[in-house]
Amino acid sequence: xxxxxxxxxxxxxxxxxxxxxxxxxxxxxxxxxxxxxxxxxxxxxxxxxxxxxxxxxxxxxxxxxxxxxxxxxxxxxxxxxxxxxxxxxxxxxxxxxxxxxxxxxxxxxxxxxxxxxxxxxxxxxxxxxxxxxxxxxxxxxxxxxxxxxxxxxxxxxxxxxxxxxxxxxxxxxxxxxxxxxxxxxxxxxxxxxxxxxxxxxxxxxxxxxxxxxxxxxxxxxxxxxxxxxxxxxxxxxxxxxxxxxxxxxxxxxxxxxxxxxxxxxxxxxxxxxxxxxxxxxxxxxxxxxxxxxxxxxxxxxxxxxxxxxxx
Amino acid sequence: xxxxxxxxxxxxxxxxxxxxxxxxxxxxxxxxxxxxxxxxxxxxxxxxxxxxxxxxxxxxxxxxxxxxxxxxxxxxxxxxxxxxxxxxxxxxxxxxxxxxxxxxxxxxxxxxxxxxxxxxxxxxxxxxxxxxxxxxxxxxxxxxxxxxxxxxxxxxxxxxxxxxxxxxxxxxxxxxxxxxxxxxxxxxxxxxxxxxxxxxxxxxxxxxxxxxxxxxxxxxxxxxxxxxxxxxxxxxxxxxxxxxxxxxxxxxxxxxxxxxxxxxxxxxxxxxxxxxxxxxxxxxxxxxxxxxxxxxxxxxxxxxxxxxxxx
Numbered sequence: 001x002x003x004x005x006x007x008x009x010x011x012x013x014x015x016x017x018x019x020x021x022x023x024x025x026x027x028x029x030x031x032x033x034x035x036x037x038x039x040x041x042x043x044x045x046x047x048x049x050x051x052x053x054x055x056x057x058x059x060x061x062x063x064x065x066x067x068x069x070x071x072x073x074x075x076x077x078x079x080x081x082x083x084x085x086x087x088x089x090x091x092x093x094x095x096x097x098x099x100x101x102x103x104x105x106x107x108x109x110x111x112x113x114x115x116x117x118x119x120x121x122x123x124x125x126x127x128x129x130x131x132x133x134x135x136x137x138x139x140x141x142x143x144x145x146x147x148x149x150x151x152x153x154x155x156x157x158x159x160x161x162x163x164x165x166x167x168x169x170x171x172x173x174x175x176x177x178x179x180x181x182x183x184x185x186x187x188x189x190x191x192x193x194x195x196x197x198x199x200x201x202x203x204x205x206x207x208x209x210x211x212x213x214x215x216x217x218x219x220x221x222x223x224x225x226x227x228x229x230x231x232x233x234x235x236x237x238x239x240x241x242x243x244x245x246x247x248x249x250x251x252x253x254x255x256x257x258x259x260x261x262x263x264x265x266x267x268x269x270x271x272x273x274x275x276x277x278x279x280x281x282x283x284x285x286x287x288x289x290x291x292x293x294x295x296x297x298x299x300x301x302x303x304x305x306x307x308x309x310x311x
Numbered sequence: 312x313x314x315x316x317x318x319x320x321x322x323x324x325x326x327x328x329x330x331x332x333x334x335x336x337x338x339x340x341x342x343x344x345x346x347x348x349x350x351x352x353x354x355x356x357x358x359x360x361x362x363x364x365x366x367x368x369x370x371x372x373x374x375x376x377x378x379x380x381x382x383x384x385x386x387x388x389x390x391x392x393x394x395x396x397x398x399x400x401x402x403x404x405x406x407x408x409x410x411x412x413x414x415x416x417x418x419x420x421x422x423x424x425x426x427x428x429x430x431x432x433x434x435x436x437x438x439x440x441x442x443x444x445x446x447x448x449x450x451x452x453x454x455x456x457x458x459x460x461x462x463x464x465x466x467x468x469x470x471x472x473x474x475x476x477x478x479x480x481x482x483x484x485x486x487x488x489x490x491x492x493x494x495x496x497x498x499x500x501x502x503x504x505x506x507x508x509x510x511x512x513x514x515x516x517x518x519x520x521x522x523x524x525x526x527x528x529x530x531x532x533x534x535x536x537x538x539x540x541x542x543x544x545x546x547x548x549x550x551x552x553x554x555x556x557x558x559x560x561x562x563x564x565x566x567x568x569x570x571x572x573x574x575x576x577x578x579x580x581x582x583x584x585x586x587x588x589x590x591x592x593x594x595x596x597x598x599x600x601x602x603x604x605x606x607x608x609x610x611x612x613x614x615x616x617x618x619x620x621x622x
Contacts, residue, residue: 040611044611045610291581302352304581304588307585308589
């Protein structure tokens with residue numbers, strides 16, 4: 001939370017549409033440069049209008065291909081898109097990079113498409129937050145749609161999709177009880193369910209299963225989660241998917257949910273910033289030492305109590 | 312962190328081997344009863360000797376069947392086992408319950424096997440911690456082996472396996488680039504890799520791929536992660552797996568890693584208890600109000616700073 005002078009020129013350039021300024025600001029946010037907080041605060045009044053779509057689901061269901069088709073769909077409507085791939089598993093995988101390289105080659109000459117892989121830098125805690133911030137920069141820069149694509153279905157991914165406007169969960173027809181059960185957990189976060197590779201055997205069965213489970217779900221929301229069948233590689237079902245996403249976006253705007261989501265995102269961010277600093281202040285050298293020493297002699301709750309009681 | 316009187320009778324009964332006392336204490340820990348902290352502190356000097364095995368991997372790879380076979384293997388050696396299934400996805404799934412019911416029927420008359428599903432109660436934050444605490448109770452009660460089985464490969468699961476002695480990652484032969492890449496991330500946490508359903512096509516190819524990636528992994532640890540082929544439903548490879556786990560356990564004891572792991576578990580727990588209370592103290596009504604009001608008028612970093620500067 002630095003108080004360094006804001007690089008106003010950079011801000012002005014970004015707001016005027018400079019892709020060079022965009023790249024520079026995003027790189028400062030990603031690298032957690034000391035300028036990042038004031039840059040983000042300066043951009044804050046200009047953001048909040050982009051539609052945020054989260055795409056999650058198990059590995060191997062074809063999320064990347066689906067995203068590629070959605071890019072084309074939104075570009076045909078002349079919308080500017082930011083795609084943020086979140087890969088918390090490992091800096092070692094380069095997980096999202098491969099998919100990116102493929103997409104980069106499809107869209108690299110298109111200034112209306114910004115693609116970035118967000119990977120951990122040692123710690124996973126800040127990944128969801130940093131991804132949001134890159135999204136906020138794109139939002140302020142006038143991007144209309146932000147797609148947050150996640151590689152898995154873990155906690156970091158849930159943190160990422162929790163604050164989007166529409167959460168799209170992608171599945172494929174498959175057997176295996178455990179997978180079926182996992183899907184049940186996924187139902188709770190999904191605004192739109194997609195069965196990709198729906199030309200495969202079992203797609204109809206999975207659809208019926210999901211619809212039965214959705215019917216059981218206690219829910220007084222006026223939005224009823226639809227199930228959409230796609231075959232992304234063939235492009236089948238993409239137009240229908242686009243329409244469903246459009247309906248959900250319209251529902252969000254009309255119901256005030258989009259504004260609610262935006263406020264929730266900001267609230268969580270401020271809480272996170274405060275929490276981080278409160279804890280950093282608390283854990284001074286004396287308390288760290290007390291922890292080290294106490295571990296030799298005291299039981300955990302008693303030790304915690306004694307550290308909390310230190311003045 | 313209550314200071315209520317410890318239920319010494321219950322503790323004595325537990326240490327004397329009462330399964331009734333065990334059930335009562337675990338239920339207090341699970342329900343976060345006010346007595347739980349002093350019960351756990353009283354048991355603390357009696358715990359720390361159980362061998363903790365974490366089993367993770369994508370859904371559908373047959374983890375439950377593998378665990379079932381490992382139970383039989385360890386029971387043949389007359390070891391007492393606790394199995395804790397962690398399912399953070401949803402209270403709605405009852406994910407682990409199905410698998411449990413199956414295993415319960417195999418082991419329900421065996422007092423040497425304790426099986427429990429740990430699911431979220433609304434919040435995911437405390438699940439890994441609560442699972443550890445149930446493990447600590449079993450440890451104090453004289454259980455020799457604790458198996459932490461996770462349903463997915465998300466953050467909560469990583470939190471759970473991070474503090475075990477041996478992390479076993481289970482995969483199955485499959486195609487799909489994304490899955491292959493995910494496995495790369497998994498390599499970093501695996502002490503033992505298992506290719507289950509190894510009678511399927513592609514098992515040899517996957518093994519070679521994993522061994523190549525393991526060879527690339529920068530690592531000066533004297534422990535070299537082995538790849539074990541199993542077909543859990545047929546029972547193939549289970550004896551070899553048991554031997555590999557035994558070698559890793561022996562390595563941990565000899566190298567002092569087991570003691571190091573135990574200390575890390577306790578340290579993280581104390582930090583978590585302290586952090587939780589520090590933040591609860593900080594966020595008093597005045598600061599909550601300042602957050603609510605500030606969200607209307609201020610940019611996030613500036614608002615965070617102003618809350619931190621309140622006296």
